[in-house]
Amino acid sequence: MAKLNQIIAVEKGVKTKSFQELTDAHQRVQKGALLSGISRTYQPKDEEGEQLPSESTRVQVKGEEVLRTVAATLTRLFDVTGTKDWANCEARADVVVDGAPLVRDVPVSYLLFLEKQLVDVHTFVRKLPVLDAAETWTLDPSTDSWRTEPVRTVRTKKVPRNHVKAEATEHHPAQVEMYFEDIAAGYWTTVKFSGALPARRVNELVDRVEKLQQAVKFAREEANGSDVTDRRIGDAVFGYILGNGQGG
Structure with missing residues (x-):
């Protein structure tokens, strides 16, 4: 008994082959020349008349044969896919x-x-x-x-200061340069929070x-790996579609 994985393995190849053969069949039945044949013979008016050879062209593509070929190809596809789908319901x-x-x-x-x-x-x-x-x-x-431990940092501010570069003399004023000094103004206590994950x-x-x-x-x-039961879907489908197989 076949396994489901075996049916799955062959289904793709069966699909590809069926599509190719269906396409080929469709193209063949669209070529009117292959569906047509002729046979003609020549008879002179009297015995002394010119004799001409007979002419004939055989029918190369027959609709019923193409139908049977397509039915056989698609029956295989229908059976394989049906077997897989029914098995999928049970596996x-x-x-x-x-x-x-x-x-x-x-x-x-x-x-x-x-x-x-x-x-x-x-x-x-x-x-x-x-x-x-x-x-x-x-x-x-x-x-x-999540949170971190508090971290304390100093907040500074700039305070202007004077730096005497040269003291004043009797003849010159003092030379003073202003600069800024950072001094502690307060303290920040920071705690970080996060919604991320460890x-x-x-x-x-x-x-x-x-x-x-x-x-x-x-x-x-x-x-x-389950066992599958072969399903015969194609015969029922194409048996109905083709009827008695002879058309009119």
């Missing part, structure tokens, strides 16, 4: 993480959906903002965010998502 597996089932009896179609969604979740989690490693952070319950937490989330991704892939492979 199931558990998603097992750390030896315990996380979700039971998951259909293979949902496993495919989950596998694709987890790629986006993985990208999202990897790009989560991380707390600045240069700071020491503690969780502040009152704000439900690197440890982000790494933990990434590990969990990756572990779940592996579990979903294993479950999909298990489901795809």
Whole structure:
């Protein structure tokens, strides 16, 4: 008995071949010359008349034969795809993480959906903002965010001062230069807050998502290994379409 993964493996090739043969059949029946034939003979008016050879052209493409060929090709496609789709309705597996089932009896179609969604979740989690490693952070319950320890810094202000470069003399005034001196005016106490996540937490989330991704892939492979029942859809479909097979 065939497995679902075997049917999936051959379906693409069957689709490609069916499309090519259907296209070829369509092109052939559009060529009127291939569908036409003729046979004619010549008989002179009397025995002494000129004898001419007979002429004939055979019909190269016959509509009913093309129909049967197309039906046979598409019957294979219909059967393979039907077998796969019916099996997909029945193929199931558990998603097992750390030896315990996380979700039971998951259909293979949902496993495919989950596998694709987890790629986006993985990208999202990897790009989560991380707390600045240069700071020491503690969780502040009152704000439900992270905070640093208070840091005290001096606030300064500039005060003008005079610098006497030369004392006054009997003949010259004093030479004075003004400059500004920074003096302490007060103190800033700064506490930083952040809604980012610790690197440890982000790494933990990434590990969990990756572990779940592996579990979903294993479950999909298990489901795809299920036995399938061959479905004969094409005969019923084309038996109805072609009727008695002879047209009018």
